Each structure stands twice: as C-alpha cells, then as structure tokens.
Amino acid sequence: MDKFIQLTLTGMTNGAILALVALGFVLIYKASDVINFAQGDFLMVGAYLAYAFIVQFGIIWPIGLLLTMAAAVVLGIVVERFILRPMIGEPIISVIMVTIGLSSVLRAVVSAIWGTTGRAFPSFLPDTPLNIAGAIIPADRLIALALVMVLLGMFMFFFRFSKEGIAMRATADDQQAALSMGISVKSVFAMAWSISAAVAALAGVIVANIVELNGAALAGFGLRVFPVVILGGMDSIPGAILGGLIIGLLEVYTAGYTSPSLGLASVVPFIVLILILMVKPYGLFGEIRIERV
Amino acid sequence: MLSLNNIEVIYNDVILVLKGMSLEVPQGKIVALLGSNGAGKSTTLKAVSGLLKPEDGEVTDGSITFEGEDIHHLDAADIVRRGIFQVMEGRRVFEHLDVEQNLLAGSYTRSDRGQIKADIEAVYTYFPRLKERRRQESGYLSGGEQQMLAIGRAMMAKPKLIMLDEPSLGLAPLLVRDIFDIITRINKEQGTTILLVEQNARLALDAADYAYIMENGRIVLAGDPQQLKDNADVREFYLGLNEVGTRKSYRDVKHYKRRKRWLS
Numbered sequence: 117m118d119k120f121i122q123l124t125l126t127g128m129t130n131g132a133i134l135a136l137v138a139l140g141f142v143l144i145y146k147a148s149d150v151i152n153f154a155q156g157d158f159l160m161v162g163a164y165l166a167y168a169f170i171v172q173f174g175i176i177w178p179i180g181l182l183l184t185m186a187a188a189v190v191l192g193i194v195v196e197r198f199i200l201r202p203m204i205g206e207p208i209i210s211v212i213m214v215t216i217g218l219s220s221v222l223r224a225v226v227s228a229i230w231g232t233t234g235r236a237f238p239s240f241l242p243d244t245p246l247n248i249a250g251a252i253i254p255a256d257r258l259i260a261l262a263l264v265m266v267l268l269g270m271f272m273f274f275f276r277f278s279k280e281g282i283a284m285r286a287t288a289d290d291q292q293a294a295l296s297m298g299i300s301v302k303s304v305f306a307m308a309w310s311i312s313a314a315v316a317a318l319a320g321v322i323v324a325n326i327v328e329l330n331g332a333a334l335a336g337f338g339l340r341v342f343p344v345v346i347l348g349g350m351d352s353i354p355g356a357i358l359g360g361l362i363i364g365l366l367e368v369y370t371a372g373y374t375s376p377s378l379g380l381a382s383v384v385p386f387i388v389l390i391l392i393l394m395v396k397p398y399g400l401f402g403e404i405r406i407e408r409v
Numbered sequence: 410m411l412s413l414n415n416i417e418v419i420y421n422d423v424i425l426v427l428k429g430m431s432l433e434v435p436q437g438k439i440v441a442l443l444g445s446n447g448a449g450k451s452t453t454l455k456a457v458s459g460l461l462k463p464e465d466g467e468v469t470d471g472s473i474t475f476e477g478e479d480i481h482h483l484d485a486a487d488i489v490r491r492g493i494f495q496v497m498e499g500r501r502v503f504e505h506l507d508v509e510q511n512l513l514a515g516s517y518t519r520s521d522r523g524q525i526k527a528d529i530e531a532v533y534t535y536f537p538r539l540k541e542r543r544r545q546e547s548g549y550l551s552g553g554e555q556q557m558l559a560i561g562r563a564m565m566a567k568p569k570l571i572m573l574d575e576p577s578l579g580l581a582p583l584l585v586r587d588i589f590d591i592i593t594r595i596n597k598e599q600g601t602t603i604l605l606v607e608q609n610a611r612l613a614l615d616a617a618d619y620a621y622i623m624e625n626g627r628i629v630l631a632g633d634p635q636q637l638k639d640n641a642d643v644r645e646f647y648l649g650l651n652e653v654g655t656r657k658s659y660r661d662v663k664h665y666k667r668r669k670r671w672l673s
Contacts, residue, residue: 279513282510282517283514283517285503285510286511286514289503289504289505289506290503290504292460293503294503294514295463296460296489296494296497296501297514297517297566298485298486298488298490298517298518299514
C-alpha cells in the first residue's frame with residue numbers, strides 16, 4: 117500500500133508537469149492550428165534563462181523567476197511575429213517544418229552559450245522529504261504539483277469567463293467570423309504564443325529544479341507531450357490536464373510494478389493511447405467536428 | 410449615413426468584381442440590396458466591413474464614407490468600433506462556444522462591461538429560444554437558431570448599422586418570416602440602420618424602405634420597393650411573375666433581348 121501511494125504521488129507530480137507543458141502546446145494549436153514542435157525547446161530556454169538570471173547574475177529567485185517569465189513572453193511574441201506570421205496561409209506541413217527548424221535553432225543557441233554538459237540548478241524550492249501516509253515524497257514535488265494545479269485552474273477560468281479567453285476560442289473556431297466581431301486575430305496569436313512560452317518556461321524551471329539543468333533532457337521533455345495531447349484531444353484544456361495525469365501515472369505504475377529489465381515504462385502509455393484512440397478518435401476531450409445534417 | 414461612391418474592388422490583383430458601385434444607406438432605414446449569384450452583393454458588404462483583405466480583395470477606386478468619415482482604409486476591428494457590424498453569410502456562429510459565449514464574443518469591442526449582462530437579456534427578449542439554449546454548444550443548434558444567434562451576436566456590439574448577408578439562406582419559409590419580423594422590429598425599436606442583402610426578393614422588398622438591384626458589379630436599378638415591385642423586369646426576373654396567357658414564340662425572343670439588356 118505504501119508503494120502504491122508513493123507511486124501515485126510521484127506519478128501525479130510528473131503528470132502535472134506534463135500537463136503544464138501540454139497546456140502550452142494546446143494553447144497554440146487551439147488558437148492558430150499550428151503544431152509546435154519547439155514546445156520542449158521553450159522549456160529548455162526558460163530553464164537556462166532562469167539559471168542565467170539567478171546563478172550567473174545573482175538575482176534573488178522570485179525576481180529572477182519573474183524576469184524569466186517576462187523574457188519568455190518576449191520570445192513568444194518575437195517567434196510569432198517574425199517566424200509564424202509570415203507563414204499564415206501556407207500549407208500546414210511547411211508550418212510544422214518551420215517549428216522543427218525553430219527547435220534546432222533554439223537548441224543550438226542554448227548549447228553555444230551554456231555548453232552541453234548538465235549543471236546543478238539552484239534548488240529554490242525546499243526538497244526536504246515529507247512523509248504522507250507512509251510514502252516519502254520530497255517537498256519540491258508537492259509544491260510543483262500545487263503550483264501546476266493553481267495555474268491550470270486559472271487557465272480554465274480564463275477560457276470560460278474572460279473576454280480575451282473567449283476571443284481566443286472564437287478565433288480558433290472561425291477566424292473570419294472572429295475578425296467580423298472586431299477581434300484582432302493577430303493579437304490573439306501573439307497572446308497564445310506568449311502565454312504558451314511563459315508557461316513552458318515555468319515548467320522548465322520546475323523540471324530543472326527537480327532533476328538538473330540539462331539541455332537535451334529538457335528539450336526531450338517536449339516530445340513526451342505528444343502522447344499527452346493526443347490522448348486528451350489536441351484542442352482541449354481539460355484533456356491536456358487529464359491526459360498529463362494519466363500518462364504520468366501510467367509511466368510510474370509500470371515502472372514500479374514491472375521489472376525494469378523489460379523496459380515497459382515507456383511503452384505502456386502508448387499502448388493505452390492506441391486503445392483509447394480506437395474508441396475516441398479525437399482523444400478524450402477533443403473537439404468533435406460538428407456536422408449538422 | 411453610409412455611402413459608397415463609385416467603388417471598384419479587385420480580387421487577387423486581376424479579377425474585377427465591383428465596377429463603379431454606388432449606394433446610399435440613410436440613418437434609421439432598412440435598405441435592401443438584391444441581385445443574383447455572383448453579382449457582387451457580398452463583396453460590397455465586405456468592402457464596407459474591411460473583411461476583403463483576408464480574401465486578397467482590395468478597394469482600388471472610389472470612396473466609402475460612414476457618418477461623413479472615410480473608412481475604407483481602416484481595418485475590420487476599427488470599423489466594428491465605429492459601429493458597423495456585418496452578419497456574415499452562412500451564420501458562422503462559433504460552434505464550440507455556447508450560446509452565451511457567442512454573445513459575449515459579439516460584445517468584444519465594447520468598453521462598457523457593466524452593461525453587457527443587461528444586453529444579453531435584451532437579446533433574449535427578441536429570441537426566447539436562445540435563452541432556453543444558453544448553455545448549449547452553438548454548433549448543435551438548428552439552422553434557424555444559429556441565424557438568431559448570429560443576429561443576436563451583432564446586437565451585442567451595439568452597432569449603428571447592421572449589414573445582414575442573406576439571413577434567409579437555407580431556412581424554412583416560416584422561420585424566414587420570423588427572422589424578417591425580428592429584423593424589422595430591431596430596426597424600429599432599437600433604431601438600428603439595416604443594410605440587407607437578399608436573394609429572396611419578395612421578402613426583402615416587403616421589409617425594406619428602399620432597394621437597390623445589382624448585376625455584374627454595379628447597380629442597375631434603384632427605387633422604393635413599391636416602384637420596383639411594379640417594374641416589369643423585376644417582376645419577371647426577381648419575383649418570378651409572368652403575364653399568363655401570352656403566346657410563347659414571340660415572347661421568348663423578346664425575353665431574350667430584355668434579359669440580355671438587363672445583364673449587360
């Protein structure tokens with residue numbers, strides 16, 4: 117039983133972080149129909165920026181973190197304005213290639229500045245182990261979990277009730293009709309990219325804080341987002357959250373209950389993914405294309 | 410209030426769609442713009458509302474003025490802020506948003522946030538059906554309900570001028586009656602000026618205070634609705650009324666000539 121609780125808590129923290137990264141991905145896809153292969157690299161850039169501000173420039177961490185988020189917002193806007201906007205109206209495959217290119221560029225820039233070896237990240241969250249119902253879990257993971265939950269809640273609220281959130285969803289549904297409401301589609305795209313980059317940067321800092329600062333590992337985290345969003349539905353915020361938790365838990369349970377030599381942990385999530393897609397082809401919460409007859 | 414002066418619209422730098430189109434919409438009236446498929450009715454509306462750009466269209470000549478100010482260089486958002494709202498052809502509701510969120514999207518450009526709740530209720534008094542379905546995803550509404558939502562959404566922006574592009578498209582005749590009744594009510598009760606594009610000439614002429622008929626990118630006939638209803642060409646080509654009993658043979662020849670003159 118202890119083991120089960122231990123695994124559940126670990127899985128939930130992993131899943132929550134996955135959900136956070138997936139959220140950024142969903143945001144961009146929802147608003148502008150772009151599949152952003154550079155999402156993981158936003159994570160990496162965020163973590164390295166935080167490292168630069170906090171360790172290399174010696175800024176105290178709350179302010180360092182805010183600066184990181186601000187820099188990520190700027191990065192998001194720059195990427196949208198100069199890389200994605202000229203691609204509006206181009207075939208979807210070209211847009212995807214551009215985001216893959218962006219991913220390589222970001223990776224190269226980071227390794228040119230900070231090198232490729234891993235570094236210790238300043239642990240600003242306390243990692244004292246806590247004992248919860250017999251399971252031992254470091255405090256930083258629980259704080260990360262709580263932080264992610266709060267953020268996710270804020271997003272749900274944003275999309276349901278705020279004027280800008282509704283405008284973003286309206287744009288995702290029908291760009292021209294949104295334009296006829298007086299909604300500026302350009303600023304909606306810029307907003308999607310900047311929020312997404314900021315969320316990714318925050319996720320990057322959390323991951324780096326728990327593991328270490330390592331470019332390749334952080335960027336690779338972005339790839340793990342794909343099963344999550346496909347499972348939850350590419351355009352669904354609740355789907356991203358639930359998908360993240362499911363994949364996170366599945367990975368940890370498989371790793372915990374099967375022999376590591378089988379290497380099942382990274383396979384089982386995909387098997388479940390296929391099974392779910394057979395029943396629900398748009399993912400658990402994906403928006404079904406509504407056809408009126 | 411709105412006046413189009415000799416405007417010319419070109420798509421993709423080559424296709425000339427409007428060729429010297431002029432039109433006048435006076436304050437507080439309902440003006441109908443009739444014409445067959447491809448005459449340029451929708452293009453005219455898009456030229457006014459600034460929605461040509463995403464379709465690679467461009468106003469290359471002439472002027473569009475609204476309340477005395479030139480608006481044809483403004484972008485769509487500014488034009489909505491000035492008080493012109495286009496209800497696009499084919500309803501175009503935001504399918505994955507519920508009814509109330511669609512209405513909120515319509516109020517996007519408003520700055521008096523406090524008023525909005527009351528305005529949503531006001532829309533519901535015109536369309537009680539929408540109130541019953543306020544929490545339903547609008548993609549699942551019936552065609553008539555979607556058209557009601559599209560008009561309600563326009564009301565939420567508190568525009569001075571609503572431009573309706575074929576509100577009768579694809580709706581049952583009984584529903585079309587309802588929609589037109591509500592359009593005239595909005596005009597009378599809210600004082601909103603309306604520019605109505607329609608293929609259903611009979612209904613549009615009944616509702617309008619003044620009507621234009623366009624063919625091939627320009628206005629070919631204008632007048633008050635009664636005058637147009639009495640015009641022989643309009644009766645034949647738009648209302649489908651023929652003189653019964655006349656012999657076919659010679660009439661067909663004349664018909665061809667008249668039709669040709671009409672279209673060129």
